[in-house]
Amino acid sequence: MTVAPGSTDKNIRPPVDKLARDIAEYVYEYVPGESALRAAKLCLADSVACALMALGHSNCARHLGPLAEGGEIPNGARVIGAKFALDPVKAAFDNGALIRWLDFNDTWLAAEWGHPSDNLGAIWAIGDWLSRRGEKGAPFVSDILSAMVKAHEIQGVLALANSFNRAGLDHVALVKIASAAVSAHLLGASREQAESALTHAFADGQALRVYRHAPNTTSRKSWAAGDAASRGLRLAMMAAKGEDAIPGALSAKRWGFCDVSFGGREIVLPRAFGSYVMENVLYKVSFPAEFHAQTAVECAFKLHSQVAPRLADVSRARIETQEPAVRIISKTGPLYNSADRDHCLQYMTAAALIFGELKAEHYEDETARDPRVDALREKMEVAENPEYSREYLDLEKRSVANSVQVFFKNGEKTAREEVRYPLGHARRREESLPFLRAKFEGALAGVFSPGRAGEITAFFDSGFSDFCARPMRDLAGLLAAEENKQ
Numbered sequence: 001m002t003v004a005p006g007s008t009d010k011n012i013r014p015p016v017d018k019l020a021r022d023i024a025e026y027v028y029e030y031v032p033g034e035s036a037l038r039a040a041k042l043c044l045a046d047s048v049a050c051a052l053m054a055l056g057h058s059n060c061a062r063h064l065g066p067l068a069e070g071g072e073i074p075n076g077a078r079v080i081g082a083k084f085a086l087d088p089v090k091a092a093f094d095n096g097a098l099i100r101w102l103d104f105n106d107t108w109l110a111a112e113w114g115h116p117s118d119n120l121g122a123i124w125a126i127g128d129w130l131s132r133r134g135e136k137g138a139p140f141v142s143d144i145l146s147a148m149v150k151a152h153e154i155q156g157v158l159a160l161a162n163s164f165n166r167a168g169l170d171h172v173a174l175v176k177i178a179s180a181a182v183s184a185h186l187l188g189a190s191r192e193q194a195e196s197a198l199t200h201a202f203a204d205g206q207a208l209r210v211y212r213h214a215p216n217t218t219s220r221k222s223w224a225a226g227d228a229a230s231r232g233l234r235l236a237m238m239a240a241k242g243e244d245a246i247p248g249a250l251s252a253k254r255w256g257f258c259d260v261s262f263g264g265r266e267i268v269l270p271r272a273f274g275s276y277v278m279e280n281v282l283y284k285v286s287f288p289a290e291f292h293a294q295t296a297v298e299c300a301f302k303l304h305s306q307v308a309p310r311l312a313d314v315s316r317a318r319i320e321t322q323e324p325a326v327r328i329i330s331k332t333g334p335l336y337n338s339a340d341r342d343h344c345l346q347y348m349t350a351a352a353l354i355f356g357e358l359k360a361e362h363y364e365d366e367t368a369r370d371p372r373v374d375a376l377r378e379k380m381e382v383a384e385n386p387e388y389s390r391e392y393l394d395l396e397k398r399s400v401a402n403s404v405q406v407f408f409k410n411g412e413k414t415a416r417e418e419v420r421y422p423l424g425h426a427r428r429r430e431e432s433l434p435f436l437r438a439k440f441e442g443a444l445a446g447v448f449s450p451g452r453a454g455e456i457t458a459f460f461d462s463g464f465s466d467f468c469a470r471p472m473r474d475l476a477g478l479l480a481a482e483e484n485k486q
Contacts, residue, residue, distance in 0.1 A: 028185060037142065057101060060097060071087070081447050082481050093227060097226035111163040118225035120151075126187065176229070296404055335368065403417060
């Protein structure tokens with residue numbers, strides 16, 4: 001049979017895509033400095049606090065533990081605050097779900113957004129599992145901090161100029177990619193094996209954003225990051241056992257990630273990998289709210305005393321915000337569950353105006369049934385402020401601005417309250433530290449006895465060199481479920 005020239009693919013294997021090689025080179029060669037590791041320590045404490053606070057929420061707790069009864073394993077990876085010792089892949093899911101559940105962990109905003117500490121789900125699980133096996137090379141806390149710096153950087157730098165959400169893909173794809181890379185390194189895999197894990201992470205089917213947006217918002221958005229972290233770890237474990245790379249996973253014509261899932265565009269890196277993301281990440285300090293709404297809630301707190309006594313007299317409330325907030329969290333109409341409410345700009349602002357505070361409980365049905373909330377939400381108008389949108393993308397500013405103003409039926413109005421940088425922003429880091437400390441200590445007190453909480457606090461308060469030199473198993477052991485809590 002004669003085959004027409006050019007009608008058959010040439011089976012010449014290309015080199016592994018440059019992006020996968022660049023990420024692996026960074027993970028294996030870069031050594032974070034002390035300032036980055038200290039920033040990672042703060043992030044570690046905050047992520048642990050978020051996980052502990054989520055333990056008390058039944059919708060989260062139902063996802064924890066072995067997939068099948070009896071699925072715990074001797075010396076398995078432990079789950080933060082819980083009693084389980086699991087296969088590390090399932091432990092990565094559990095830890096990731098706990099850290100993300102309340103929408104209270106750190107945030108990175110750019111062309112893409114996300115929560116880089118989601119990667120701690122995999123890092124914690126593989127770090128504890130390796131350390132409990134007692135093998136040579138078991139990780140120390142310093143190894144965990146270094147992996148966190150690198151995972152933050154991979155996810156955050158990829159997010160700076162590449163909008164996965166505009167392609168309909170969820171940002172947790174970046175969690176899977178970063179977790180695969182740093183997990184391979186922690187496992188002791190070769191750089192080539194790390195490249196293999198990365199190619200498989202890109203070749204995977206990527207999660208759609210459908211579960212984050214009206215009218216389909218569900219609690220999947222709270223466990224999707226745990227799922228991605230666990231998948232990244234699974235791929236790293238497979239690669240460490242010799243799974244071949246898919247060299248053209250990104251670049252292959254017709255079949256590669258860029259053509260199939262990214263509209264034919266290449267993924268670009270606008271800056272070299274270092275420690276930029278960890279040292280500039282945003283924290284949710286005093287209340288859980290999707291980060292594009294954080295400054296709107298701060299504005300609402302300032303207006304609470306003026307508005308709460310006059311709710312019946314409100315004619316309208318105006319929120320000016322950045323373009324991403326308009327696109328992803330501005331909603332009208334019914335809100336069907338807590339996941340829907342904590343991603344609604346109008347709901348969060350209304351609750352803050354009415355109650356003068358915002359807690360995870362305010363997203364539950366009991367508060368949502370308060371008729372004042374929807375009555376005020378219906379009077380809200382949301383508009384993009386182009387200056388806010390520009391400063392949101394400005395790498396020197398990275399603001400997350402909102403303003404709120406309330407108008408009354410008699411013609412009176414409040415001041416236009418504006419906040420450009422939320423409390424957890426790098427520009428307000430020192431101001432936020434006491435609040436982050438209180439968040440951490442409150443989370444410990446909610447789960448552990450005073451004695452165990454004191455031990456954990458002392459561990460984190462030890463000298464930085466001593467903290468870094470402790471084995472990971474010590475930290476994970478302190479933060480596992482406490483027997484016979486008093």
